[in-house]
Amino acid sequence: MPLTHTRDLFAKALKGKYAIGAFNVNNMELLQAIVEACEEEKAPVILQISKGARQYANPVYLKKLIEAAISVTNIPIAVHLDHGDSFELCKQCIDEGFTSVMIDGSHLPFEKNVELTKRVVDYAHKHNCVVEGELGQLVGAQHDDGEEGGGYSKGGVYTHPDEAVEFVRLTGVDSLAVAIGNSHGAYKFKGEQHLDIERLKAIKKALVDAGLGDYPLVLHGASSVPRDVVAEINKYGGNLGSDTAGVPEADIEIARRTGCTKVNIDTDLRLAMTAAIRRVFAENPKEFDPRKYLGPARQKVKELVRHKVKNVLCCAGHAFD
Ligand code: G3H
Ligand code: 13P
Ligand code: ZN
Numbered sequence: 001m002p003l004t005h006t007r008d009l010f011a012k013a014l015k016g017k018y019a020i021g022a023f024n025v026n027n028m029e030l031l032q033a034i035v036e037a038c039e040e041e042k043a044p045v046i047l048q049i050s051k052g053a054r055q056y057a058n059p060v061y062l063k064k065l066i067e068a069a070i071s072v073t074n075i076p077i078a079v080h081l082d083h084g085d086s087f088e089l090c091k092q093c094i095d096e097g098f099t100s101v102m103i104d105g106s107h108l109p110f111e112k113n114v115e116l117t118k119r120v121v122d123y124a125h126k127h128n129c130v131v132e133g134e135l136g137q138l139v140g141a142q143h144d145d146g147e148e149g150g151g152y153s154k155g156g157v158y159t160h161p162d163e164a165v166e167f168v169r170l171t172g173v174d175s176l177a178v179a180i181g182n183s184h185g186a187y188k189f190k191g192e193q194h195l196d197i198e199r200l201k202a203i204k205k206a207l208v209d210a211g212l213g214d215y216p217l218v219l220h221g222a223s224s225v226p227r228d229v230v231a232e233i234n235k236y237g238g239n240l241g242s243d244t245a246g247v248p249e250a251d252i253e254i255a256r257r258t259g260c261t262k263v264n265i266d267t268d269l270r271l272a273m274t275a276a277i278r279r280v281f282a283e284n285p286k287e288f289d290p291r292k293y294l295g296p297a298r299q300k301v302k303e304l305v306r307h308k309v310k311n312v313l314c315c316a317g318h319a320f321d
Contacts, residue, residue, distance in 0.1 A: 002070075003070065003077060003078060003079055003097070003099045004044065004076035004077060004078045004099065005078060005099045005100070005128075005130055006020070006046060006078045006080065006099065006100045006130055006132075006174070006175070006216075006262065007130050007174060008076075009044050009046070009076060009078060010174075010175065010216040010261045010262070012044075012318065012321045013044075013216075013261045013315065013318070014214045014216060014259070014261055016318055016321060017256075017257060017314075018256065018313060018314040018315045018318055019219075019252075019255075019256040019260060019261055019262065019263045019313040019314070019315060020044055020045065020046055020078075020261060020262055020263070020313070020315055021038075021043070021045060021046065021263055021265060021305070021308055021309055021313050021315065022046035022047075022048045022080060022082070022218075022262050022263065022264045022265070023045065023046070023047065023048065023265055023266070023269060023305060024048050024049070024050060024053065024082060024264075024265075024266035024269065025047050025048065025049055025053060025062065025065075025066075026052075026053045026056055026057060027056075027057060028065055029273070029294050029297060029298040029301070030269060030273070030298075030301060031047065031065050031066065031069055032069070032298055032302075033269075033298045033299070033301035033302040033305060034047065034269075034301070034302075034305050035047075035069045035072075035073055035075075035077070036302055037301075037302045037303075037304075037305035037306040037309065038073075038075050038305065038309060038319070039073045039075050040306065041306055041309045041310055041316035041317070042075065042316060042317050042318070042319040042320070043075065043309040043310075043313075043315045043316045043317070043318060043319055044075060044076040044077075044078075044315060044318060044319050045075065045076070045077055045078075045309075046077075046078045046079075046080050046100070046262060047066060047069075047077060047078070047079050047080065048079075048080040048081070048082040048264065049062055049079070049080070049081060049082060049093075049098075050081075050082040050083055051083065051084070051085060051089060053082075059092075059096065063096060063097075066079055075319040076319060078099045078100055079097075079098050079099055079100070080098065080099070080100040080101065080102065080132070081093040081098055081100070081101040081102055082102055082264070083102055083104045084101050084102050084103050084104060084120070085104060087103070087116065087119050087120055087123070090103050090120045090123070090124070090131075091120075091123055094123060094124055094127050094129045095127070098129060099128075099129060099130065100129060100130045100131070100132065100174075101120065101124060101129060101130075101131055101132070102131070102132040102133070102134070102177070103116060103117050103120040103131060103132075103133060103134075104133075104134045104177075105117050105133070105134065106134040106135060106136060106137055106138070106177075106179070107137070110135075110163065110167070113133070113134075113135065113167070114167060114170045114171055117131070117133040117167075117171040117173055118170065118171045118172065121133075121171055121172045121173055121174075122172075125172070130174040130175070131173050131174050131175075132173065132174065132175045132176070132177055132218055132262070133167065133168075133171055133173035133175075133176055133177065134176070134177035134178075134179075134218075134220075135159050135160075135163060135164055135167050135176060135177075135178065135179070136157060136158050136159035136160075136178060136179025136180075137157040137158075137179050138179050138182055138183045138184060138220055138221055139157050139179070139183060140181060140182070140183035140188055140189065140193075141181035141188075141189050141190075141193035141194065141195070141196075157179060158179050158180060158181070158196065158199060159176075159178040159179045159180065159199070159203055161199070161202040161203045161205070161206035162206060164176060164178070164203045164206060164207060165206050165207055165210040165212065168207065168212055168215065169210070169212075174216070175215075175216040175217065175218050175261070175262060176215070176216075176217055176218065177217075177218040177219075177220050178200065178203055178217055178218070178219070178260075180195050180196040180197070180199050180200050180203075180219075181193065181194065181195045181196045182195060182219060182220055182221035182222070182247065183221045184220065184221045184266075184267070185221075185223075185267055186223070186225050186230075186240065186244045186245075186246070186267050186271065187241065187243055187244055187245060188221060188223075188225070188245050188246055188247060189245040189246075189247075190243065190245070194248070194251055195247060195251050195254075195255060197251070197254050197255065197258065200217070200255060200258050200259070200260070201258055203217065204217065204258055204259040214259065215259070216259070216261040216262065217259050217260050217261060217262075218260065218261070218262040218263075218264065219252070219255050219260040219262070219263050219264065220264045221247065221264065222247055222252055222255075222263045222264050222265050223246045223247070223265050223266065223267035223268040223271075224246040224247055224248060224249050224252065224268060224312075225244050225245060225246025225267060225268065225271065226246070226268065226271070226304075229268070229271045229272055229275050229304075230244050230271065232275040232278070232279065233271065233274055233275045233278055235282075236275070236278035236279045236281070236282035236283075237278055237281070237282055238274065238275075238278055246267070246268070249311070249312045252312050252313075253312060253314075256312075256313060256314065263312075263313055265308060268304055268308075269301050269304065269305070272297075272300040272301045272303075272304045273297040273298075273300065273301055274297075275300065276293070276296040276297040276299070276300040276301075277293045277294075277296075277297050279296070280292060280293040280296055281293065
């Protein structure tokens, strides 16, 4: 099956009220784990590649690995650039055949973000590729400096509903990553913090009210940082802090039902892989065959992805919608 467009995947996901998992790929074992899990669960999938992954693995290796994955499965697969940081990087990926790129201008002032994102959109749309933009900063749950009196005022770090509408209109971007208290990595929240679901609802409503329809939103930083996996890492010699925290899976489910159609997960895969490798080394200190620790690592990542697509994103069984 040729590469799929996220445009097609999102349209079906919005209709079916499920989310598509966007899992980060850095090497062969991660790729095999993700694709095998989605194949077994009959789930569509987005394979996403960061600038760092391209530097680590070499874009040609990643491209060939993904071609191999596509040739052994018939589930829909989209290939996406995660957090593209320049027009040039996005153009390279579009020219290489990615079906989706993210241009992350979220650190720029609004007008500059619009300018950069629109430039990528104009190029991408001429070359049969779709674009994800980002508005707001992924700083985690904190008081939004731009917020006053419980309302949503502009200039804060979270995504403002009206600015989201303006951004989508001005850029023509195909999907939008929002900042609602989410952040990357294994230390997302302190204490009882949560995603700002009310803001997410307000963003979604503003887009609908503006005539932009059931517009696809993207949730970055969606790893749940499972406690048992963190405990396994620490049991077998790791030293992750007691303050690790992810997005509770119940929050992801609400976000999915509120219109987060693409859900990005990387950290949980890294944790699963690390836990399995540490366990092998701790239990078999004489082991030195990479297949003996990368194999269990791949298996653990696969189980995790199966769980996500089936129980959290609910895209299992939707590969052939
Ligand atoms: O959002 C970032 C992803 O987890 C990719 O991370 O830039 O270390 O590859 P990376
Ligand atoms: P996590 O760090 O929560 O896995 O987020 C990954 C991500 O957003 C990739 O873009
Ligand atoms: Zn991200």
